[in-house]
Amino acid sequence: MSSADPAAPRPPRVVVVGGGVSGLAAAHRLRTLLGDAASITVLESARVLGGKLAAVDLGGVRVDVGAEAFLARRPEAAARLTELGLADDIVHPSAASSGIRAGGATHAMPRRTVMGVPADPPAVADLLSPAGRAALEAEDALGPVAWDGDDTVGGLVRARFGDEVAERLVDPLLGGVYSGRADALGVRATVPALADALDRGAPTLRAAAAEALPAAPLEGTAPAPVFGTLRTGLADLPPALAVAARAEVRVARTVTGLARTDGGWRVTASGPSGEEVHDADAVVLALPAPGLRRLLGDVAPGAARAAAGIDLASSAVVALAVPPGTDLGERSGVLLGSGEHRPDGAPWTIKAVTVSSVKWPHLAADDALVLRASVGRFGDTVALNRDDDDLVSAVRADLAALLGLDVEPVETVVARWGGGLPQYGVGHDQTVADLERAVAAVPGLAVAGAALHGVGVPACLATGDAAAERVAAHVASLAARGEPSGG
Incomplete structure (x- = not known):
């Protein structure tokens, strides 16, 4: 035929x-x-x-201004890039550690947490006040977790560990992923490993977090990279x-x-x-x-x-190129809790900053160094209602207070993502x-x-x-x- x-x-x-x-x-x-x-x-x-995947040329460097990386522990992205013939272009972050702004100071990102929910109280002690540490360590006295199959992450954490863990640890991490708030996001949808551990009968939230942690690498082997991206963006x-x-x-x-x-x-x-x-x-x-x-x-x-x-949350990415040789510090980025304030008492405009040229070695170019600041949380439209010039000025003031970065950018760009993240x-x-x-x-x-x-x-x-x-x-x-x- x-x-x-x-x-x-x-x-x-x-x-x-x-x-x-x-x-x-x-x-x-x-x-x-x-x-x-x-x-x-x-x-x-x-x-x-x-x-939500987009890139711009910024000071001679190609920079993602939407999603910048994929979770390497899930197989789909690396497998698809391999299928497309792009496996050789996959790169991973440097060994630089990230930080978290909590209690008015910047700390190293604590280990042994699941989306900020701690499995080991000593690992997060530096981020908490004495009262916050005491509330965390007193969880065993509360008895078994009252788990009915779902709850807000913030509600569950506050009930078991007190307010400080929710505000200084969990909220910044969830805000970085969802542009949302811990008190509105569900455990089962956003931290499924934690929910699974509670389903299996973990007696405390701390025990559930310990059970949900990824397996430690075999002795003598390096840990698998958490994130990946493409060399070209x-x-x-x-x-x-x-x-x-x-x-x-x-x-x-x-x-x-x-x-x-x-x-x-x-x-x-x-x-x-x-x-x-x-x-x-x-x-x-x-x-x-x-x-x-x-x-x-x-x-x-x-x-x-x-x-x-x-529901949907809106956000914006403000990307900045600064002159080569600028001291960007050693951190790959910093997350900020929604209740934190700058040293001058003003609220932070940004919720996170990625020091891209530190995080991604392939972006440490000769032309310029680049950073990305994230703005916007669910229900908070004040910062996003500013025009681009005002938003860039506010972000620069935040970066000066947070990183000591007080230098005139070579170039800036604002990428706005209206309704970009489902809640x-x-x-x-x-x-x-x-x-x-x-x-x-x-x-x-x-x-x-x-x-x-x-x-x-x-x-x-x-x-x-x-x-x-x-x-x-x-x-x-x-x-x-x-x-x-x-x-």
Whole structure:
């Protein structure tokens, strides 16, 4: 049967809505599963691909101004980079240690904690007042943990260890990952290893943290790196996925409608030339929660209601290039608790700073040295409402107080991420289960993205792969029933 035979089945057509790393991972995996003949279209509302992975040239150095690294202990990112032929470009941080600002002073990041929850009181003693140390050491007298399957991280830590551990240790670490607050983020969704230990009956929170710690390296071996990135910037991952996917990529397209048809799906988008329509056998929605809620309202209302329950936090990255030879100190970065204040009594604008040229040896270039300051926590819009010039000035004042860095930058850039990070509250896992169950009841539809099972790059890649596998199975079922692909 020739390819021109009108009776021949048409190759499958899939539309992926969202050109961030999750959507592009889905498109790439669809290509490997469906083969060369499949038509794969990626629709992205922004004018560039990549979502929260982006980079700029700053003082002659290419710097990520979105996500800068992936968690190396999860296999998905390194495996995908290897699949894309980029394994030789993976690099890891230097041996420089990070710090934490607690109790008005900067301390070395303590060891033997799980997202700041201490397994060993002496390891965190320097960060606490005498009263805080006493509250931590008195946990055994409280009896077994009252664990009903989930709680806010802050609520659980405050109940067992007192306020200081929550505010000086846990809140800065969770804020660095989620731009959220410990008192609003759920244990099960954000610290699952801790929740698993409590599920197994750990008698105290300290015991649960000890059980949740990663295994120590074998004697005589170096510990495995915690993070990795690409030598040229993690922002190179999305275009590499797009090239490998060989998809039709259409940027500046805002999807305005999603409807089922007799032959599959119809996706309506608004673009530079007006409205355009894409018919497909299947659709992957790789969008933040508000986008899911909007597009799923008619086709999967239960999923739309679940997506409406996921809050978002906004943030900004202020990146600075400073002259070569500037003394940046020895730390790779510092996290700050939300209740900390500068020596002059003013609140800090930043919640974290990464001293990129210390953390990443490949960024210690001759042209300039670079730093990244993070701004913004869930529910706090004061700092983010400043214009770029004011925000840069406030960040520079913070860096002078925190690092003693009082030098005129060679160049600065502000990258704003409105609604960039979903907030994993208590019950998030159930919310996502409800969302995915409702989507699974609709043939030819799948979802992916950071709103689901983790905000890091490996987790996003995993959701993209899972969505692609669901769609490929649907396409295979159509072929097995002898139905034409598409309409």
